[in-house]
Amino acid sequence: MNNNSSNLERCADADKDNLQKPDIYLRHLPCPESIPQQAFTFFEKIRENLSRTIQVGEYHPGFILWSKKLKEFISLYGFSFTKEDHIKLIKLYLSIISSTDISYSVAQICFDSLIELLQKIELLTRDDLTIDWWIFYRWVKRIKNHQHKTFVMVPSLKEFETVILHCTQSCSPYFSSTATQELLDEFCPHLCPFDRIAICDTMQIFDYFLPMNLPPHLHDQGFKLWLPEFFNLWENINNETIWEAYLVNLFSRLAWYNIGYIDWTPWLNQIFTHFLRGFSLPIGKTQKTTKKFIYSMGDVAQWTVAM
Structure with a gap:
């Protein structure tokens, strides 16, 4: 027992300088010198049990329980694990949601865990991790079509779709450099202004999946492929x-996400004309209007500030 404890202490000391981002406020707690060892022991227990539950296929309740323990660990200790372990955990959850043979509750805990693990974008670079956008699209498509028997009986599909959306946006900085072109090739043929359902569904997919937060050297493979065309569509169809x-x-x-990299000046007149038209301001003697502003005020404010 003593040998095991001393081995754990040596491992904890060895990894102390390689941790991703421990909670800096833990040093102000009583007995701060014992906290790294506690965190290391807790994380080893989580890692061991996550591995065990996957190997034996114990998704309920084992996998869900230890995934919640991982979330609790991050809340208590921050990212007190190495980059290698960080990447392994992300790949573990990605591999699970890549399978089609899992329940709603297991899928949701995976998406929640990925959101938690990817909340600090500065900890991992695109060289460390590449994520396939198609994994998330399959889940969105399944919800939309209600094809899977497990999902037909789920009362909160909208909530689950929101979780997938948040997870997709957390993962999008790690989509491959060809993801934007793949999305455009797959869905642009459905951009028919005369088919309101098709164009609405397609724009929703683009809103969900197009990567926004790409490094400058990938802008030519990112928003520059679609921004002029999409803006022209918005400008000419009202x-x-x-x-x-x-x-x-x-x-x-x-x-x-690209402040300073996009020159919005040529489009300012059209942008603010759309905004003013969307407010449906009264004209002349007409003091009331029943039209509703279709744009989110948060989106309008964010766009205005970022331009």
């Missing part, structure tokens, strides 16, 4: 449908 809201959200997030 039928106030829901797909315009998806498009504005797309532009808003693009502007926010």
